[in-house]
Amino acid sequence: MPGITREEVAHLARLARLELTSDELDHFAGQLDDIINAVARVADVATEDVPPTSHPLPLTNVMRPDEVRPSLTAEQALSGAPAQEQRRFKVPQILGEE
Numbered sequence: 001m002p003g004i005t006r007e008e009v010a011h012l013a014r015l016a017r018l019e020l021t022s023d024e025l026d027h028f029a030g031q032l033d034d035i036i037n038a039v040a041r042v043a044d045v046a047t048e049d050v051p052p053t054s055h056p057l058p059l060t061n062v063m064r065p066d067e068v069r070p071s072l073t074a075e076q077a078l079s080g081a082p083a084q085e086q087r088r089f090k091v092p093q094i095l096g097e098e
Contacts, residue, residue: 004033 006025009032013020020028074087083090 004029
C-alpha cells in the first residue's frame with residue numbers, strides 16, 4: 001500500500017483550515033500512514049466462522065424488581081421549594097406559554 005505523502009497531508013490540512021509546519025507535515029504523514037495500515041489489517045482477519053454481532057462481549061440487561069419503598073411525601077418534597085402551586089413545584093413561565 002503506498003504511503004501517505006506530505007502533499008496529501010498538506011491538502012487535508014488546507015481542507016481542515018489548519019496551518020502545519022514542514023516538520024508537522026512529515027510527522028502527520030507517518031502517523032496517518034500507520035493508522036491507515038492498521039485499519040487495512042482488519043480486512044485480513046479470518047471472519048468466515050464469526051457471526052456478525054453488535055457488541056464483542058455478551059450483554060445482559062440487569063434489572064431489579066420494582067419494590068414499593070418509603071419516600072418523601074408531597075409536602076416534604078415541596079418544603080424547600082421557593083414556590084409551589086396546587087401541590088406542585090412552580091417555575092417561571094417560559095416561551096410565553098400559559
